[in-house]
Amino acid sequence: MFEGQTTAVSKLPSHLFGQSSAPVAFDYDPPTGPLNLIHREEGFLVVSKPSGLLSVEGKPAEHKDCLESRLIQEFPTAALVHRLDMDTSGLVLVALNKEVLRHTGLQFERRKTQKIYIARVSGQVTEEQGTVNQPLICDWPNRPKQMISHEIGKEAITDWRVLSREVNATRLELKPLTGRSHQLRVHMLHLGHPILGDRLYGSQEDYSSVDRLQLHAQSLTIHHPNNGERVTFVDPCPF
Numbered sequence: 001m002f003e004g005q006t007t008a009v010s011k012l013p014s015h016l017f018g019q020s021s022a023p024v025a026f027d028y029d030p031p032t033g034p035l036n037l038i039h040r041e042e043g044f045l046v047v048s049k050p051s052g053l054l055s056v057e058g059k060p061a062e063h064k065d066c067l068e069s070r071l072i073q074e075f076p077t078a079a080l081v082h083r084l085d086m087d088t089s090g091l092v093l094v095a096l097n098k099e100v101l102r103h104t105g106l107q108f109e110r111r112k113t114q115k116i117y118i119a120r121v122s123g124q125v126t127e128e129q130g131t132v133n134q135p136l137i138c139d140w141p142n143r144p145k146q147m148i149s150h151e152i153g154k155e156a157i158t159d160w161r162v163l164s165r166e167v168n169a170t171r172l173e174l175k176p177l178t179g180r181s182h183q184l185r186v187h188m189l190h191l192g193h194p195i196l197g198d199r200l201y202g203s204q205e206d207y208s209s210v211d212r213l214q215l216h217a218q219s220l221t222i223h224h225p226n227n228g229e230r231v232t233f234v235d236p237c238p239f
Contacts, residue, residue, distance in 0.1 A: 026199065030054070030065055038091065039233055043225055044104070045075065045094040048235045051212045055083035055092065067092065082108050085182065087197070090117070090217025091235045103225045108179065114221040117174040117184060118163070118237040120214035121193035122206045125170040129161035132187040136180045145200055146182040148190060156180040158187045169196060184215060214239055 029052070036048035047067070049055065054066040071078040071094060081093040081104045095101035107113050135153025139145040147153075157177040164171045170193065174184050188195050194202040197213040216239065221232040 028054075028058075028063055028065075035067070035070060036235075038235055043096050043100040044081075045071070045078070045096065046220065046233045047071070047092055047094060049084050049089060049092050051087055051089040054086045055080060081105055082179070084217055085185075085213075085215075087199070087213035088117075088215045088217060089212075089238065091115075091220040091233055092217075093220060093222065100225045104222060107222055111177065112223060114219075115176060115217060116219035117176070118216045118218050119172045119174055119184065119188065120166075120169050120196045120210075120239065121172060121188050121191075122169060122196055122202065123193050124165050124168075125162055125172065125191070125193055127162075129159075130191075132156075132158045132160070132190055134187060134190055136183060136186060138181070144182075146180070146186050148186065154178075154180060156183050156187070158184060160187075160191075210239075212239070 031050045031052050036050075037045060038048055039046040049067050053070075054063060056068050057064045057066045068078065068080050075094075075096060077096050079095050079101050081095050081101060084090060084092060093104060095104060134148045134156060135150060136146045136156040137149045137153040139147035155178055159175040159177065161173050162170055163173055172188075174188075176183055182200070185195055185198055185201050189198075189201045194206060195213060195215050196202065196206050197210040198215075199207050199213075216237045217235070218237050219232060219234050221230060223229065224231045
């Protein structure tokens, strides 16, 4: 469904809003090896987070290894300005002092940044482009899943366009205009085309057909924290 259509929460796919279930279990086995540093200058870094690595540490002891903890080993003052889902790869902005953290954090809060993602989704998307405007909220009994709710959800908007089509998949460019948790994953499910490799929202067949979540944060545009000029960083899609 597309912008302008309304759907009751109860009529959405059962595997998104079904009966209460325990959180999806997974074995945390983050990739090893050095991080890919995309850009470095006084006050901040831009790094490429690999798929499978948490952005920040989780509560279990075995979830302490994360992007932020690895960065702190080399850059003791490093703090992530924003996060990516564990299974999503791509660009993350890292502040190296409080002033840059505050400056860039406000940009994200006030929607002054632009992020572009590449995704491979299940099936062939027939339209060429569109917008999903569906509010999101945590599906608390099934957390960490999120759900669409027109009653209590927070605004969530995603622009999308087709880049190419395959026999059983479509490559999309996604531009989130808001930054809700799991926004792109739930919005693609709403279109009827879940992202391939999605263990939370996709089918078992779609999940097992690829070796990772097919979602990558390829481009990030911000106002440079030192001079205010717009600057864009790019991390080519690895799939």
